[in-house]
Amino acid sequence: MMEWETVIGLEIHAQLATKSKIFSAAATAYGAEPNTQACAIDLGMPGVLPVLNREAVRMAVMLGLAIGANIARRSVFARKNYFYPDLPKGYQISQYELPVVGKGELLIDLDDGSSKVIGITRAHLEEDAGKSLHEDFQGLSGIDLNRAGTPLLEIVSEPDLRSAKEAVAYMKKLHQMVVYLGICDGNMQEGSFRCDANVSVRPKGQSSFGTRAEIKNLNSFRFVERAIEFEIERQIDRLESGGKIVQETRLYDPDKGETRPMRSKEEANDYRYFPDPDLLPLVLDEAFIDAARACLPELPDIKKQRFVAHYGLSNYDAGVLTAARELSDYYEAVVAAMGGEPKLCANWVMGDFSAFLNKDSKDLADSPVSAVQLAGLLRRIQDRTISGKIAKDVFEALWTGEGDTDAIIEKRGLRQITDMSAIEKVIDEVMAANPDQLIQYRAGKDKLFAFFVGQVMKVSKGKANPQQVNDLLAEKLKG
Amino acid sequence: MNASAPATMHEQTIAQLSAGLAAGQFSSEELTRAFLARIERDNPQLNAFITITAELALAQARAADEHRRRNQAGPLTGIPIAHKDIxxxxxxxxxxxxxxxxxxxxxxxxxxVERLHAAGAVLLGKTNMDEFAMGSSNETSYYGPVRNPWDVNAVPGGSSGGSAAAIAARLTPGATGTDTGGSIRQPAALCGITGIKPTYGRVSRWGMIAYASSLDQAGPMARTAEDCALLLAAMAGFDPRDSTSVDQPVPDYAAGLNQPLAGLKIGLPKEYFGEGLDSAVAEVVTEAIAEYRRLGAEMVEISLPNSQLAIPVYYVVAPAECSSNLARFDGVRYGHRCENPKDLLDLYTRSRAEGFGAEVQRRILIGTFVLSTGYYDAYYLKAQQIRRLISDDFRRAFEQVDVIAGPTSPTVAFNLGEKVDDPITMYLSDIYTIAVNLAGLPGLSLLAGFVGQRPVGLQLIGNYFAEERLLNVAHRYQQVTDWHDRVPSAFA
Amino acid sequence: MSLEVDEVAKIADLARLAIRAEDAPAYARNLSAILELVDQMNAIDTVGVAPMAHPLDKVQRLRSDVVAESNQREQYQAIAPRVEAGLYLVPKVIE
Structure with missing residues (x-):
C-alpha cells in the first residue's frame, strides 16, 4: 500500500471592515435590500471611474506588517477579465503582478502542542463581486450587486499545509489575526472570511506536486476540514484505482459532504490581465507605512507570551484568554480593577463569565456584567465577604441585573460568617445534634469530618467561612 | 422676440455672442431659438445631432437670462452648445x-456636462459620433453618417464628426468632443473649425463613456481658438472622481491669447511632411507656416523617429483597453438585450453582437486577442514599450522647440463610403494625430485653408499642460487670417 | 500574424460576441490585416524599455473612507432590461 502525502495551499478572502467600498462611496453594510447599496460605480454604469479607498490600503498594510511581510512601495491594480452576471464591469479590479503585500509567514499551533511556520506568498487588494440568487424567478436568476465593490484582501498561502487539520489551524490563526487587527469582522456566515483550498496528493517522498483541485468558497472551519478530507480521499482513491486527477475547480456540497466539479468553470478561462488604465500605480511612502504600523495592536502570540510571563498563567489559559482581542481586553480590565489576583480573574473570566456569554449567545460587547462589576465581585471573595461558592449565585444575580455585588450580598444576606464565636455556636449545635457520629469520629472514623463540615455549612446556609469552619471544627471534634 | 435681435446671431463666435448677451442685444432665449431653428432646418440633411433637447435648451436659456438679470452671468452664461453623445x-x-x-x-x-451647465451654457442637443468613438469618418454611427457641410458628399471626419459638422454649419457656436487618436482634431480639420485635445488628465473623464481609458481626453470644439479658450476654461480642472485627473490650477486661457509670437520656436517634424501627405494639403500647411514666420516665429526642423509606429501601437493599446471597457455592455443592467435568450451565454453573445456594429466588434476582437495568453508580451507589452519610445521622441523635441506644427490629416475630407470597407486605409487618416494621444500631450487643429472646397487643418502640438500656449499660437494666426470666418455656402 | 476562422471563433467566444459563420471569413481577413499592420512593431528593439501604461507619471490618489452614496435603485433600475423584486434577472446561473 502506497503512503500518500497531502499538499494544501489556501487562498483566503477577507472582507475589509471599511465603511465604504474599495472604489466607490457606497456603503458596505451587510443585509441591505437588494441593489440598494450599489451605486453607479458598483453597477459599472457607462462612464464611471474608480477611486481607491485609503482605509482599505491601510488595512492591507496592517496585515502585511503583522505577518512580517514586505510592503510593496509600488503596487499596481489590474483588470481580470471574464463575464459573469455578478461581475458588472466584465472585469474584476485586482492586483496581479505587483501586489501590495509580499512574502510573509504565520505561526500555527498544532494539536500535539507543537507549532509550524506557514509561508504566505502574498496578499492583494481586490473588489468583491455581487451575488447570484438562484431562487426561481420564472426560471431566471436574480442578481444583487450590493456586495460588488466591497474591499477584499486575498491572502495566498504557500503549499505548506499537510493535512485538513493544519489547514483549519492556519485558517483559524489568520481569522484571529484579521479580527485582532480590526480589519475584518470575521463573520464567516455572512461571507466576510472565506476560503478557496488548493488540494493535491503525492506519494510520500516525491518532491514534485501532484495535480491539484481547487475547492471554491468554503465559508466555515468545519466545511474546510470536511471538504479537504473528502477531496484527499477522492484523489487517493482515484489514483490508487489507476485514474488521474484533472486540474479543475470544485464546489463543496455540505449536505452531501462531497465535492463536485463546478460547471461554470469548465471552459478554460483566459483572464487577460492588464494594468487598469483608470487607476494609477499605488505608491506608499514610509509615513503611510509607519502610520499603519502605529495602528497595530499587540498581536495574539505576543500577548499570549506576556500573559504567561506577567500574570503567571498557564499556556493553556493564556491561549484561551488571548484567542479574541475583546476577551483579553476584558480580562486585563478585570485584573486592573482588582489590582491583582490574575489567576482568580482568569478562572472567572474563562469560567462563569464565558459560560454565561455562551449560554445567552451574547457577544462580549453586550455583556451585562462589566469588567469593573466582575472585579467588584471578586474583591468580595478576596476579602472573604463571601465564599467562592456563594459568589456564583451573586454572579448570576449580577448577570440578571439585580444590582451591584454589595447590594445583592446585603439584600440576600449572603455575607460570610467569619465571626469565630458565631461559627463556634453553629459547630456546638451540630455536635449536639449528632452524638452518634461524634462518637464514631472520635473512635477513629476520620471520614466523618466531611459530614460535620457539610452540616455546619448547611446550618449556616453556606455563609460560614469554609477555612474557619475547617480549622475550628478540627479542634472542637478532638474534644 | 426682441426686435433688435440681429438675424445673424449664428454667424458670430462665442466671444461675440457673449458680448452681445452682456450688452443686452439679444437674450439667451432668442439666441437659443435661433440655433434650434437652424438645427431644425439643417440637421435632417447633415445628421449632426442624434438628440435635440429643445425644451431643455429653452428652459436653460430662460434660467441663464434670469441669472444675467441678477448679475450672475459669466462668459458662457446663455451660450448654446452641444455635447458629443459620449x-x-x-x-x-x-x-x-x-x-x-x-x-x-x-x-x-x-x-x-456639469461644469458647462454650471458655467451657464445651454444644451441644444447631443451630437452624432462614430460608434463608441471608434472611427475616423462618422460612418460607424448607428444613427447613420454625418455629412460634411462643405461638401455633403464628404465625410466630416470622426469620431466627433457631429460636433464638427454642427459648428461648421453654424448649428451651434461650440461643442464638446473627445479625442482618443485624433477624434477632435481630425474632424475639426475636415470640417474647417478649431478643436483642442488637452493634456491627458486636464479634463475629467467622469461620465465620458470610455473607449480607451489611457488615451481618451475631452476637449472643446468651436470656430476659433478664442472660443475654445472660453470653453476649455470651464471644462478643465481637477475632479476627485477621476483618479487620472490632474490636480493643477487652470490658467485663464483667454488672458494669454494675445502674447506675441516673436521668438517662438516651432518644430516641423520631417516625418510629418513625407510620403503619404497629399501635396495640395502640404501646400496649404506650408503657407500657414509662412504666416507664422511673418508673425516672428522661428522654424526648426525636428525628427520624431518613431512616428510611423504610432498607428501599430495605437491599434494594440486602444483595442486592448476597449475590449475590457466594453465588457460591461452585457444586456443585464442597461443597454440592448436580445429577445428571448435561451441561456446566459446566449444573452451575452447575442446582446453584444446585436448591440455593437462591425467596427466596434473588430476592435473588441483585436483587443481580446492581444491580451490573451501567449500574445500579451508580443503585442500588448511591446506596444506599451514602443509607446514610451514615441513619448520620448516628443520629450526630446520639446527640449528644442516650444510648439510642433504640421498637418492634422494627410488628406482633406474623403467621400462618404470611400474607405468604409477598408479599415486599414481608414486608420491611416489618423497618422499625424495618434502619437499625441499615446504621449498624452495637448494638440490643436485649426483651419488653414482649402483644397478645392474642402478644408485643411493645421495641427499644433504642445508640451504637457501647454494648452494656453497652443491657444495663443492659434489665436494669433486667426488674428491675421480670416479662414475661420468662412462659412460653407449652403449654410451661410 | 494572420488569424484563421477557428481562431476568430475562439476569440469571439472569449469576447462574448456571437459571430455568424458566414461573417467569420471577413473578420478573419480584417483582423489579420490589422495584425499585419501591428506587426511593424517587431522591427523595433525594445529590450530594457519600461512599458508605459499611463501618459503621465503620476501616482494613485486615495479617497477617504466615507459613505456618500444613497439608495438610487429605482432610478438605476428604470433603465434595466429586466428586474424583479429589486434584482436584475438573467437566465439561470449555473455554478
Missing amino acids: FCTNGVRTSCGSRMLDRFIAPYDATV
Missing part, C-alpha cells in the same frame, strides 16, 4: 452612437 447627460438619452445604448437614459451627468 457624455452622460442626466435624464437625456446618451447613445454613444450605438444601438447598444439607443434607449439608454443616463442616470447622471458627466463632469464636463
Whole structure:
C-alpha cells in the first residue's frame, strides 16, 4: 500500500471592515435590500471611474506588517477579465503582478502542542463581486450587486499545509489575526472570511506536486476540514484505482459532504490581465507605512507570551484568554480593577463569565456584567465577604441585573460568617445534634469530618467561612 | 422676440455672442431659438445631432437670462452648445452612437456636462459620433453618417464628426468632443473649425463613456481658438472622481491669447511632411507656416523617429483597453438585450453582437486577442514599450522647440463610403494625430485653408499642460487670417 | 500574424460576441490585416524599455473612507432590461 502525502495551499478572502467600498462611496453594510447599496460605480454604469479607498490600503498594510511581510512601495491594480452576471464591469479590479503585500509567514499551533511556520506568498487588494440568487424567478436568476465593490484582501498561502487539520489551524490563526487587527469582522456566515483550498496528493517522498483541485468558497472551519478530507480521499482513491486527477475547480456540497466539479468553470478561462488604465500605480511612502504600523495592536502570540510571563498563567489559559482581542481586553480590565489576583480573574473570566456569554449567545460587547462589576465581585471573595461558592449565585444575580455585588450580598444576606464565636455556636449545635457520629469520629472514623463540615455549612446556609469552619471544627471534634 | 435681435446671431463666435448677451442685444432665449431653428432646418440633411433637447435648451436659456438679470452671468452664461453623445447627460438619452445604448437614459451627468451647465451654457442637443468613438469618418454611427457641410458628399471626419459638422454649419457656436487618436482634431480639420485635445488628465473623464481609458481626453470644439479658450476654461480642472485627473490650477486661457509670437520656436517634424501627405494639403500647411514666420516665429526642423509606429501601437493599446471597457455592455443592467435568450451565454453573445456594429466588434476582437495568453508580451507589452519610445521622441523635441506644427490629416475630407470597407486605409487618416494621444500631450487643429472646397487643418502640438500656449499660437494666426470666418455656402 | 476562422471563433467566444459563420471569413481577413499592420512593431528593439501604461507619471490618489452614496435603485433600475423584486434577472446561473 502506497503512503500518500497531502499538499494544501489556501487562498483566503477577507472582507475589509471599511465603511465604504474599495472604489466607490457606497456603503458596505451587510443585509441591505437588494441593489440598494450599489451605486453607479458598483453597477459599472457607462462612464464611471474608480477611486481607491485609503482605509482599505491601510488595512492591507496592517496585515502585511503583522505577518512580517514586505510592503510593496509600488503596487499596481489590474483588470481580470471574464463575464459573469455578478461581475458588472466584465472585469474584476485586482492586483496581479505587483501586489501590495509580499512574502510573509504565520505561526500555527498544532494539536500535539507543537507549532509550524506557514509561508504566505502574498496578499492583494481586490473588489468583491455581487451575488447570484438562484431562487426561481420564472426560471431566471436574480442578481444583487450590493456586495460588488466591497474591499477584499486575498491572502495566498504557500503549499505548506499537510493535512485538513493544519489547514483549519492556519485558517483559524489568520481569522484571529484579521479580527485582532480590526480589519475584518470575521463573520464567516455572512461571507466576510472565506476560503478557496488548493488540494493535491503525492506519494510520500516525491518532491514534485501532484495535480491539484481547487475547492471554491468554503465559508466555515468545519466545511474546510470536511471538504479537504473528502477531496484527499477522492484523489487517493482515484489514483490508487489507476485514474488521474484533472486540474479543475470544485464546489463543496455540505449536505452531501462531497465535492463536485463546478460547471461554470469548465471552459478554460483566459483572464487577460492588464494594468487598469483608470487607476494609477499605488505608491506608499514610509509615513503611510509607519502610520499603519502605529495602528497595530499587540498581536495574539505576543500577548499570549506576556500573559504567561506577567500574570503567571498557564499556556493553556493564556491561549484561551488571548484567542479574541475583546476577551483579553476584558480580562486585563478585570485584573486592573482588582489590582491583582490574575489567576482568580482568569478562572472567572474563562469560567462563569464565558459560560454565561455562551449560554445567552451574547457577544462580549453586550455583556451585562462589566469588567469593573466582575472585579467588584471578586474583591468580595478576596476579602472573604463571601465564599467562592456563594459568589456564583451573586454572579448570576449580577448577570440578571439585580444590582451591584454589595447590594445583592446585603439584600440576600449572603455575607460570610467569619465571626469565630458565631461559627463556634453553629459547630456546638451540630455536635449536639449528632452524638452518634461524634462518637464514631472520635473512635477513629476520620471520614466523618466531611459530614460535620457539610452540616455546619448547611446550618449556616453556606455563609460560614469554609477555612474557619475547617480549622475550628478540627479542634472542637478532638474534644 | 426682441426686435433688435440681429438675424445673424449664428454667424458670430462665442466671444461675440457673449458680448452681445452682456450688452443686452439679444437674450439667451432668442439666441437659443435661433440655433434650434437652424438645427431644425439643417440637421435632417447633415445628421449632426442624434438628440435635440429643445425644451431643455429653452428652459436653460430662460434660467441663464434670469441669472444675467441678477448679475450672475459669466462668459458662457446663455451660450448654446452641444455635447458629443459620449457624455452622460442626466435624464437625456446618451447613445454613444450605438444601438447598444439607443434607449439608454443616463442616470447622471458627466463632469464636463456639469461644469458647462454650471458655467451657464445651454444644451441644444447631443451630437452624432462614430460608434463608441471608434472611427475616423462618422460612418460607424448607428444613427447613420454625418455629412460634411462643405461638401455633403464628404465625410466630416470622426469620431466627433457631429460636433464638427454642427459648428461648421453654424448649428451651434461650440461643442464638446473627445479625442482618443485624433477624434477632435481630425474632424475639426475636415470640417474647417478649431478643436483642442488637452493634456491627458486636464479634463475629467467622469461620465465620458470610455473607449480607451489611457488615451481618451475631452476637449472643446468651436470656430476659433478664442472660443475654445472660453470653453476649455470651464471644462478643465481637477475632479476627485477621476483618479487620472490632474490636480493643477487652470490658467485663464483667454488672458494669454494675445502674447506675441516673436521668438517662438516651432518644430516641423520631417516625418510629418513625407510620403503619404497629399501635396495640395502640404501646400496649404506650408503657407500657414509662412504666416507664422511673418508673425516672428522661428522654424526648426525636428525628427520624431518613431512616428510611423504610432498607428501599430495605437491599434494594440486602444483595442486592448476597449475590449475590457466594453465588457460591461452585457444586456443585464442597461443597454440592448436580445429577445428571448435561451441561456446566459446566449444573452451575452447575442446582446453584444446585436448591440455593437462591425467596427466596434473588430476592435473588441483585436483587443481580446492581444491580451490573451501567449500574445500579451508580443503585442500588448511591446506596444506599451514602443509607446514610451514615441513619448520620448516628443520629450526630446520639446527640449528644442516650444510648439510642433504640421498637418492634422494627410488628406482633406474623403467621400462618404470611400474607405468604409477598408479599415486599414481608414486608420491611416489618423497618422499625424495618434502619437499625441499615446504621449498624452495637448494638440490643436485649426483651419488653414482649402483644397478645392474642402478644408485643411493645421495641427499644433504642445508640451504637457501647454494648452494656453497652443491657444495663443492659434489665436494669433486667426488674428491675421480670416479662414475661420468662412462659412460653407449652403449654410451661410 | 494572420488569424484563421477557428481562431476568430475562439476569440469571439472569449469576447462574448456571437459571430455568424458566414461573417467569420471577413473578420478573419480584417483582423489579420490589422495584425499585419501591428506587426511593424517587431522591427523595433525594445529590450530594457519600461512599458508605459499611463501618459503621465503620476501616482494613485486615495479617497477617504466615507459613505456618500444613497439608495438610487429605482432610478438605476428604470433603465434595466429586466428586474424583479429589486434584482436584475438573467437566465439561470449555473455554478
